Amino acid sequence: MAIILIGALLTIAGLVYMAVAALRRGQLSGGSVPAGSDRPKPNLAMTGPTLEPPRRGLRFLGLSQHWPGLLMMAIGIIMLLSVAIL
Structure with a gap:
């Protein structure tokens, strides 16, 4: 029973590690709005600031940044x- 619990925890910990590492790589939005700002929020149909950073690409999903999480998941599986x- 302990093997199952440790394996499940390692798998979940590896997944969480990879998610946190991907989020830590860069800003999720191009700019920040101060909390007390009187700027109106942009209409969704209009072009404006988005949550997508410019030219991020898929390098943040690379193996070199996520190998500890992948290793934890592999051991857990x-x-x-x-x-x-058995």
């Missing part, structure tokens, strides 16, 4: 499969 096979 191996532990879960070893219990299922």
Whole structure:
């Protein structure tokens, strides 16, 4: 039972690590609006600031940044499969 619990925790921890690492790579929005600002919010049909950073590309999903999370997930999956096979 402990093997299953550790395997599940490692799998979830690896997934959370990769999500946090991807979010930590850069800003999610191009600019920030101060909390007390009187600027009107842009209409969604109008072009304006978005949550997509300019020219981010897919490099933030690379293997070099996420290898610890992938390793945790792989070990967790191996532990879960070893219990299922035996």
